[in-house]
Amino acid sequence: METQQIKETIQMISEENLDIRTITMGLSLLDCITGDSKTTAQKIYDKITTQAAQLVPVADAIENEFGIPIVNKRLSVTPVALLAGSDPHPNFPQFAKAMDEAAKAVNVDLIGGYSATVQAGCTPADKTLMASIPEALATTDRVCSSVNVGSTRNGLNMDAVKIMGEVVKQVAAIDPVNAMKLVIFANAVEDNPFMAGAFWGVSEGDVAINTGVSGPGVVQRAIADRPDASFEEICEIIKQTAFKVSRMGQFVGKVAAERLHVPFNIVDLSLAPTPARGDSVAEILETLGLSHVGTPGTTAALALLNDAVKKGGIMAAERVGGLSGAFIPVSEDANMIKAAEKGQISLEKLEAMTAVCSVGLDMVAIPGDTPATTIAGMIADEAAIGMINNKTTAVRVIPVPGKTVGDSINFGGLFGRAPIMAVNDGDASVFVSRGGQIPAPIHSFKN
Template structure:
């Protein structure tokens, strides 16, 4: 990078909330399988601690040495349901606790992979894990969970969709804040470094480093500096900015991997907002010329942003992966919170926006009385968008017992706060309870 670009990057860090949102170590646990879940749990703890013992010290040293904020250090592991296929009565709580204890031992913020991939069907181990998600999240502090219920090549497993609606309700009945740690996916990716949906796929290596970069404030400032730009100029501006942001993620990831003696895998180019002032994806859309997020034109603006970020980032990184795009979590974006509180944005508009951005209905609080079948319907709708459009979509919805539309729930820290949003009161129960599989779309047959 030329000297002027280095100065620009320093300014981005100091004034525009540019950071490395996460350095995530992926660890395969396939060699921990013993056939006995409790013995497997012991080996899971030992391997995680052995591989990740230097992750936090190395990340902290890089942050201090280069002046680059690294907000989170995380671990993702093999989907845990795969570790107990040989156990006739799998009990996943010991593995969840082993993951949690290991995460605390190496001092990472979160560990993901209490997960199952059931897009084609559920094994007994998958069903046991899904049944134990509420208890596992309640019994741990740093464990995150995800379940992939559909894919463009597989269709939607509607039996699993029904189970996940019930699972979300069961978690919320224990503590709605625990629902922040569960994501239901369609087309989940195996190298995602962002929580709560991260897991380390079976096609990945034994261990590697992934980075997730974030700089909504940087992109917003770049657009604001050209208030009269047409769309072509705006796209070029976003691409150039995304290049610089992604280059930093590539640099940090490669240095971390080298010092840890493991391979460097991918940079995730996602713009991940926080409640901090000037760190909002919604504000980027408003800077483009919308009075507020949710205004007609919002989906088009988000499509432009998402595409330009990917085009700029791909040029900057050797390998791009994860989710890569713009996140629109309601509770984690200050301007999105304002729009939801004012009634400017609805669940239906958010659903439309997810057709062109990363992930889906994310960090959305709904009334506690919302039925499990309605949540399953929301999951099915979002998964259908992902299945038909051959993209990753997800739902992280939080029913809050005792709360009604207009109330709010405070999550704290990076998770922010969320207004309770209105949910369509129609009844989806007959549809959800049909069972079976929604077939894959015709364009899935490409062999």
């Protein structure tokens, strides 16, 4: 790197909240399948604690050596529903406990992969895992769960959508904090390093390192320095900034992989906000000229940002993957929280924004009495956006027992606080109870 680039990167880290948001080891557990839950659980623990033993020490050493903050160290594993093997009565919560104990043993922040991919249909194991999610999340501390209910290729599994509406309610009824660890996807990707939706897909190798970079503050500052720039100039500024951020992500990932003696896989180029001042995706949109996020023009501004980030990042990294784009989690973005508290942004506007950004309705708190069928309808709407537009979408909503619009819930730390947002009071129960599959769109058949 040239001297000026080094100076700029140092400034980004010290003044603009630039960091490696996560370094995530993907780990296949397919070789742990035995057909007996107790034996499989032990093999899960053994493989994780052996393979990931040095992940945190190596990440800490890189952080200290190069002065680059690495906020989270995580693991993602094979979707657990696949680990049942020939066991007719798999004890999935036992697998979750093994994952949790192993995560604590190697000192990673979170472990993702308590997951099922049911876009085309559910096996008995898939149904058993989905039913076990409330117990698994209630009895573990670091396990994250996800279910993929739709894809452009397969359409939407509405039976699974209905089930997951009920599961979200059950999870939150035990403790709404647990709902932060559950994501329902369409078009989930197999190499996502970000939680709570990370899992290690069956088409991946045995083990690899992925990194996720983040720098909303860096992008916002670069745009703010050019208040009269045209849209073409703004795009160029964002691309150049994303290039520098992504280059740092690749550097850290390759060093970590080399020291761990495992392959380096991908850089995820996502802009992931935190509640910290100056680390907001919503603030980027406001710096572009919107009075607040949610103003008419918000979706167009987000589309510009998302596309420019990807264009710049792709030039910087050998392999780009994961979700790669801009996240808009309500509770984790200071300016998004402010807009939600003032009623300046609605669920319907957030849904429109998810058509052009990464993921979907993310970290959204809703009244505790919201029916499970309404939550299922929200899942179906987001999944339909992903299916039709051939992109990843997801829902991470939190129905907070005893709370209603005007209240809020404080999750603390990076998870922030979430104002309870109003939900349309229409009834979706007949729609989501029809059952079956919403067919894949015609443009999915490209053989």
